[in-house]
Amino acid sequence: MDGTTGAAAVDGERRQLVNVAYRLLGSATEAEDAVQDAYARWYGLPNGRREEIESPGAWLTTVTGRICLDLLGSARARRERYVGVWLPEPLPDRIEWEHGGRVVHAPGPASPAGPGGSASPTDPADQIVLDESVAMALLVVLESMTPAERVAFVLHDVFRYPFAEIAGVLGRSSSACKQLAASARRRVGVVRTPVTAADRAEVVRHVKQAWENKDIAALVGLLDPDAVMTADGGGMVGTVLRPVEGGARIAQYMVAIADRAPGLELLERSVNGVPGLVARRDGVVMTVAAFDIADGQVTRIWAIRNPEKLRSWAREQ
Numbered sequence: 001m002d003g004t005t006g007a008a009a010v011d012g013e014r015r016q017l018v019n020v021a022y023r024l025l026g027s028a029t030e031a032e033d034a035v036q037d038a039y040a041r042w043y044g045l046p047n048g049r050r051e052e053i054e055s056p057g058a059w060l061t062t063v064t065g066r067i068c069l070d071l072l073g074s075a076r077a078r079r080e081r082y083v084g085v086w087l088p089e090p091l092p093d094r095i096e097w098e099h100g101g102r103v104v105h106a107p108g109p110a111s112p113a114g115p116g117g118s119a120s121p122t123d124p125a126d127q128i129v130l131d132e133s134v135a136m137a138l139l140v141v142l143e144s145m146t147p148a149e150r151v152a153f154v155l156h157d158v159f160r161y162p163f164a165e166i167a168g169v170l171g172r173s174s175s176a177c178k179q180l181a182a183s184a185r186r187r188v189g190v191v192r193t194p195v196t197a198a199d200r201a202e203v204v205r206h207v208k209q210a211w212e213n214k215d216i217a218a219l220v221g222l223l224d225p226d227a228v229m230t231a232d233g234g235g236m237v238g239t240v241l242r243p244v245e246g247g248a249r250i251a252q253y254m255v256a257i258a259d260r261a262p263g264l265e266l267l268e269r270s271v272n273g274v275p276g277l278v279a280r281r282d283g284v285v286m287t288v289a290a291f292d293i294a295d296g297q298v299t300r301i302w303a304i305r306n307p308e309k310l311r312s313w314a315r316e317q
Contacts, residue, residue, distance in 0.1 A: 010042065013057045017064050018127045023154045024068040025075075026088030026139050028312065032124035034071065038064040058165060065151055065169035072147035083235025085243065087302050088139040089309040090288040091125050093270040125312040130273030133158045136290035136302050138188070139272070145184050152177050153184035195293050201268070201275040203293050208266050208277055214255045223247030224297040234306030237286075250301065261286075278313065285313040 014035060021031035038060050042050070053059050079086045128134065133154075142150050148170055155161040155169065156177070163174040163181075170177055203222065210218035227247045233239035244250050258264065264286070267278040271290040279287040288310060292300035304310065 010039075010056045010060070013060050014039075015127045016057070017060055018124055019129055020061065020154065020159060021064055021068055022124075022128050023133055023139075023142070023158060024065070024150060025071060026143065027309075028089055028091065028123075028125040028128060030071065031128075034064055034067045037067050061155075061161070062165070062168050065155065065166075069147050069151055069169065072150060075147075083233070084239065084241040085230050085232055086143075086234075087230065087232035087304050087309075088136065088143070089125075089312075090136065090276075090290060090304050091128055091130060091134065091272050092313050093130060093273065094126055096270055123312055130270070132273070134272045135274055136272050137292045137300065140302065141188055145187055146180075148172070149180050149184040149187070152180035153188075156181045157185070197275065199296070200291070200293050203296060203298060204275040204277060204291055205268060207291070207298060208268060211254050211258060212266060214258050216251045216255055219251035219254060220247050222298055223250055224294070224299045227297070227299050227301070229253070229301040229303065231303040232306050232309070234308065236307055237305050239303070239305050247297075285310050288313060 017035045017038065018028075018031050021034045022028055025031050025034065041063055042056070042060060050056070132138070142154070145153065151170060152163075152166055155166045156163060163177045166177045167174045170180070172180075207219065207222050209215075210222060225247045226245070227250055229240075229244040229250045231239040231244075240253070244253050261279075261281065263281055265280045267280060269276060269278045269288075271278075271288055274290070276291060277289045278285055279289070286305065288304045290302045290304075291298050
């Protein structure tokens, strides 16, 4: 293929790479930076070296994976300096968000491995496919894994890369990579009975109504007695620094927030592909809340308030 066609094919890998990197890092911004770094290394190769590479996509994936592995290795030290609990960056459903939450019939997104084209949206979050592998519940579990476990799990179980290729990313044998992926699966734990999107949306809608009405009793009924709420303000906005445990305590905390924030508007929006809530005040998104639901009750709430993690939510029209 000629140079123009080759460049287009290489640039067409960007969406796939951003999808991989986001699942590895939990941050759309860091994912884009990692991919940019990988491309810089690709175009920094001598022309003859690039021509020798049979699969530029595989090369870019390997390099992106290694960059993410290094970032994950240094993340622990950075998280120790983070104020409060660090949570992954939440992603909006762009079509839903920009149409005010109305259902818009449009072609579904391509799979992570599908063609992405060479266009590069301003916001890297626009390139990320929303599916079960970016649900907040799974991303939080991924944070508990070692960097090597996370890379092995994401590349193999999510993107179906063979262990022979993953070995090249991790610098380990294929059998060692298999063991890492198996260990990661154990961290993910037993898969519960799936909750349909409609059932999730119904529970979230009831939470929204009870919250707006400051109805503690209704909230307690919607929250599992052992529910946990975790908030991430990054030290930039006020929020609890430790998880709030217990349905009754969470309900009281939610009502207290409503009392202290008159004019707070709650919106039902998809968060990382599943029903969630967005709290907005004077047109500015203040909080994005993701939920984990089982047996008709909320078991986990993740409230992201760090403004730096809410930039993708600032484009509603």
